[in-house]
Amino acid sequence: MKSNLWKGVLMGSCTLCAISSSMAGPLQRSDVIKDPVWVLHLDCDALRPTTVGKFVLSEMEKPDADKKIAEFQTAFGIDPRTALHGVTLYGTSAAQEDGVLLFYADLDAERLTSMAENAKEHKSTPHGKHMIHSWLDEKKPEKDGLQPRTYAAIHGGKIVLFGQKENRIAEALDVLDKTKPNLASSTQFDSFGDGGEKAIIVGAARKLDLPASDPNAAVLKQSKMASLSIGELQGQVQGTLKLEADSEEVAKQMESIGRGLMGLMALQKDKPDNTKLAKALSIQQEGARIIVKLSLPAEDMVGMIKAGAAKKAAKE
Numbered sequence: 001m002k003s004n005l006w007k008g009v010l011m012g013s014c015t016l017c018a019i020s021s022s023m024a025g026p027l028q029r030s031d032v033i034k035d036p037v038w039v040l041h042l043d044c045d046a047l048r049p050t051t052v053g054k055f056v057l058s059e060m061e062k063p064d065a066d067k068k069i070a071e072f073q074t075a076f077g078i079d080p081r082t083a084l085h086g087v088t089l090y091g092t093s094a095a096q097e098d099g100v101l102l103f104y105a106d107l108d109a110e111r112l113t114s115m116a117e118n119a120k121e122h123k124s125t126p127h128g129k130h131m132i133h134s135w136l137d138e139k140k141p142e143k144d145g146l147q148p149r150t151y152a153a154i155h156g157g158k159i160v161l162f163g164q165k166e167n168r169i170a171e172a173l174d175v176l177d178k179t180k181p182n183l184a185s186s187t188q189f190d191s192f193g194d195g196g197e198k199a200i201i202v203g204a205a206r207k208l209d210l211p212a213s214d215p216n217a218a219v220l221k222q223s224k225m226a227s228l229s230i231g232e233l234q235g236q237v238q239g240t241l242k243l244e245a246d247s248e249e250v251a252k253q254m255e256s257i258g259r260g261l262m263g264l265m266a267l268q269k270d271k272p273d274n275t276k277l278a279k280a281l282s283i284q285q286e287g288a289r290i291i292v293k294l295s296l297p298a299e300d301m302v303g304m305i306k307a308g309a310a311k312k313a314a315k316e
Helices: 003-020 051-060 063-076 109-117 166-176 248-266 272-280 298-315
Strands: 038-043 084-091 099-105 123-127 130-136 149-155 159-163 199-206 225-233 236-244 281-286 289-297
Touching: 051 063, 051 225, 051 298, 063 109, 099 166, 109 130, 109 149, 123 166, 130 166, 149 166, 159 166, 236 298, 248 272, 248 281, 248 289, 272 281, 272 289, 272 298, 289 298
Parallel strands: none
Antiparallel strands: 038 084, 038 199, 084 099, 099 159, 123 130, 130 149, 149 159, 199 225, 225 236, 236 289, 281 289
């Protein structure tokens, strides 16, 4: 669709893997609550050997980045280039505070627990055999006159959970303990995460409620379900976005809007990355479903990441 739909997901995901990327590998459906509103998984192990992944790792070897990694390693006792393997995010509503973040890593659980205990106004709450830690997050703005708290827990010595609500962390721990239903038994997400071993990023969302200002809202707000899979194969970044509509007629309208957006992208000669993306995208309707596919040389994706970084650096 519009450039920021694919570029935002692709570049944001690669960046997150770079600063936060074994055990997780592909999405672990049984680790996610049964019927989330949205879910996103990044397989950092699958990213590393790809063209894009190698570029990200090379950037992390540069002096400024290497210094930050050394500081991270000193603080947390792990090397993020090798010890962090996967990231899963999901939410039980569209509200940010209902989100849960799972980091799969080779952890130093004792060190992380000690860091939490030394954080500002640390509190701990037992939940079954687990302990939920929380502390004041001074980097976030006050809400209703109160400083927000960050909640966290460690599960099995391999998964770190983060969230903004204690009850969401408790709920997530129950899912991991298999005492609460998980995504493996979901009928709404029955085909999600089946992209195969080559998928680096998979995501899905239902009950989409995008702001009217979002350029993709015209298409996505008509979808009752959306799923995304992105990977790299033989030097090509390949992606598939599937949108489920309420009817074949609505899907037809969505396809028309999608083709129009792609046409506008192709006309943006002053933005060569948009032109490349327009050529790399295809869209088709299959009954009440819209399928958008991306096939872009990985080197072009690397070029887009470089251009984005240079643009950001120039603004700073």
